[in-house]
Amino acid sequence: MRFLSAPWIVGLDPAVYEKHSRNAISQARHLADAAMQIGGVTVLHPVEANSVFLTLPSYIDNVLQSHGWKYYHFIGGGARFMCSWQTTREDVEALLSDMRAAV
Numbered sequence: 001m002r003f004l005s006a007p008w009i010v011g012l013d014p015a016v017y018e019k020h021s022r023n024a025i026s027q028a029r030h031l032a033d034a035a036m037q038i039g040g041v042t043v044l045h046p047v048e049a050n051s052v053f054l055t056l057p058s059y060i061d062n063v064l065q066s067h068g069w070k071y072y073h074f075i076g077g078g079a080r081f082m083c084s085w086q087t088t089r090e091d092v093e094a095l096l097s098d099m100r101a102a103v
Contacts, residue, residue: 020085024050027083031092038099044078052081056099063102069095 025047032047032054040057056064056079064071072080083092 021050024083024085024087027087027089027092028052028081030089031081031083031095034092034096035099038096039103041099050083052083054079054081060099060102064095064098067098069098 028050029047032043032052035041035052035054036043038060040060042055044053044055053074055077061073061079071082074080081095
């Protein structure tokens with residue numbers, strides 16, 4: 001068991017945790033800020049962590065799903081996108097590119 005937990009112990013170091021959480025929040029903010037510029041997309045809630053809540057028109061939703069993007073759909077039309085510690089700017093830009101292409 002000790003060997004399985006060793007990588008997790010490093011992740012609990014406050015400096016490591018803050019570094020990774022800063023990246024996730026930064027990518028989420030970038031996603032929300034850029035998504036607001038896409039016609040028909042609205043941000044439902046302020047970005048306070050690593051999640052972004054958007055309202056997507058059906059034509060954007062259909063394109064994202066056909067391209068394999070995974071996100072949670074809420075009743076009423078909202079969509080939740082999550083950024084992790086390993087989400088890169090390129091990942092976010094790829095998602096935004098598919099959103100823009102749908103418009």
